[in-house]
Amino acid sequence: xxxxxxxxxxxxxxxxxxxxxxxxxxxxxxxxxxxxxxxxxxxxxxxxxxxxxxxxxxxxxxxxxxxxxxxxxxxxxxxxxxxxxxxxxxxxxxxxxxxxxxxxxxxxxxxxxxxxxxxxxxxxxxxxxxxxxxxxxxxxxxxxxxxxxxxxxxxxxxxxxxxxxxxxxxxxxxxxxxxxxxxxxxxxxxxxxxxxxxxxxxxxxxxxxxxxxxxxxxxxxxxxxxxxxxxxxxxxxxxxxxxxxxxxxxxxxxxxxxxxxxxxxxxxxxxxxxxxxxxxxxxxxxxxxxxxxxxxxxxxxxxxxxxxxxxxxxxxxx
Numbered sequence: 087x088x089x090x091x092x093x094x095x096x097x098x099x100x101x102x103x104x105x106x107x108x109x110x111x112x113x114x115x116x117x118x119x120x121x122x123x124x125x126x127x128x129x130x131x132x133x134x135x136x137x138x139x140x141x142x143x144x145x146x147x148x149x150x151x152x153x154x155x156x157x158x159x160x161x162x163x164x165x166x167x168x169x170x171x172x173x174x175x176x177x178x179x180x181x182x183x184x185x186x187x188x189x190x191x192x193x194x195x196x197x198x199x200x201x202x203x204x205x206x207x208x209x210x211x212x213x214x215x216x217x218x219x220x221x222x223x224x225x226x227x228x229x230x231x232x233x234x235x236x237x238x239x240x241x242x243x244x245x246x247x248x249x250x251x252x253x254x255x256x257x258x259x260x261x262x263x264x265x266x267x268x269x270x271x272x273x274x275x276x277x278x279x280x281x282x283x284x285x286x287x288x289x290x291x292x293x294x295x296x297x298x299x300x301x302x303x304x305x306x307x308x309x310x311x312x313x314x315x316x317x318x319x320x321x322x323x324x325x326x327x328x329x330x331x332x333x334x335x336x337x338x339x340x341x342x343x344x345x346x347x348x349x350x351x352x353x354x355x356x357x358x359x360x361x362x363x364x365x366x367x368x369x370x371x372x373x374x375x376x377x378x379x380x381x382x383x384x385x386x387x388x389x390x391x392x393x394x395x396x397x398x399x400x401x402x403x404x
C-alpha cells in the first residue's frame with residue numbers, strides 16, 4: 087500500500103509502505119478520507135512523533151470502510167466507520183483497536199466523518215473530563231475558528247455552557263458567532279485578558295498559552311480549571327501564585343494523543359452516546375473548509391500553516 091512519508095528535507099512523498107498487520111483486537115480500515123490537524127504540522131517538523139505501536143506517518147482521524155474485522159465483534163467487513171488514531175492516517179489503510187472506531191453518523195459524508203474523531207474527542211476530554219464542565223458554566227476556547235475550536239464551541243453550547251472564544255479576523259468572528267459563541271474576542275484588536283475580566287471563566291481550553299497566559303488565568307472564576315493542550319503562542323509565562331492558590335484555580339496540562347487506547351475508547355463511547363444523534367440531525371455541524379486529493383498534502387498543510395481555514399481541511403484518499 088501507499089502512505090505519505092516525511093522526507094529528510096520535510097517534503098511529503100506518496101511512498102510504498104508495508105500493509106498493516108492487525109493484532110487480535112484490531113480492525114483494518116480502507117481509508118477514504120483523513121482530516122488534518124495542527125499536530126500534523128508539528129510531526130512534520132519532528133516535534134510530535136507517533137506513539138509506540140502506531141505508524142510513523144501522520145494522520146490522527148480517518149473515515150472509510152472496514153476491510154478486516156475480528157470474528158464476533160461489533161464490526162463487519164464493509165461497515166462505514168470513522169476512527170481516532172495515534173498516527174498513520176495519511177495512507178490507504180490503517181489497523182486500529184476496534185473500540186477506537188465509531189460508525190459514520192447517518193447522513194454524513196466520508197469527509198465529514200473523518201473530521202469528527204480528533205477534534206470532538208479532544209473537546210470532550212478537556213471540557214467534560216478534565217474541566218468538569220457543567221450546564222451554565224462560562225467556557226473559554228482559544229482559536230474558535232479552527233477545526234478544534236469549531237468542535238469545542240458546538241459541544242459546549244450543546245451541553246448548556248456560555249462560550250467565550252478568540253479569533254484573528256472579522257470574518258472568523260462572524261463564523262464563530264454563527265456556531266453559537268456568545269462572546270468573541272478579536273485578538274488582533276482587543277486584549278484577551280481585559281475582555282475575560284468581564285466574563286470570568288470556569289473552564290478554559292487553551293492551545294496557545296504563551297506570555298499572556300498568566301494574565302488570563304488571573305481573571306478566572308474562583309475554582310476555575312484552565313486546561314493547556316498546546317503552546318502555539320510560546321512556552322513561558324508568569325503566574326501570581328498567591329492569587330492562584332487563594333482562589334483555588336487549577337492549571338492542567340493535557341494531551342489526547344498520549345492517552346491509552348482504553349482511555350480513548352471511553353472518550354469515544356461518551357461521544358457516540360451524547361453527540362451522535364446531534365450529528366445526524368445537523369444540530370452539530372461538521373464544517374469543512376476544503377477537501378483535496380491526498381496527492382496535494384503539501385497544499386493542505388500550507389492552508390493550516392497560513393491559518394487560512396474556517397473549519398477542517400480533509401485529504402481524500404479514495
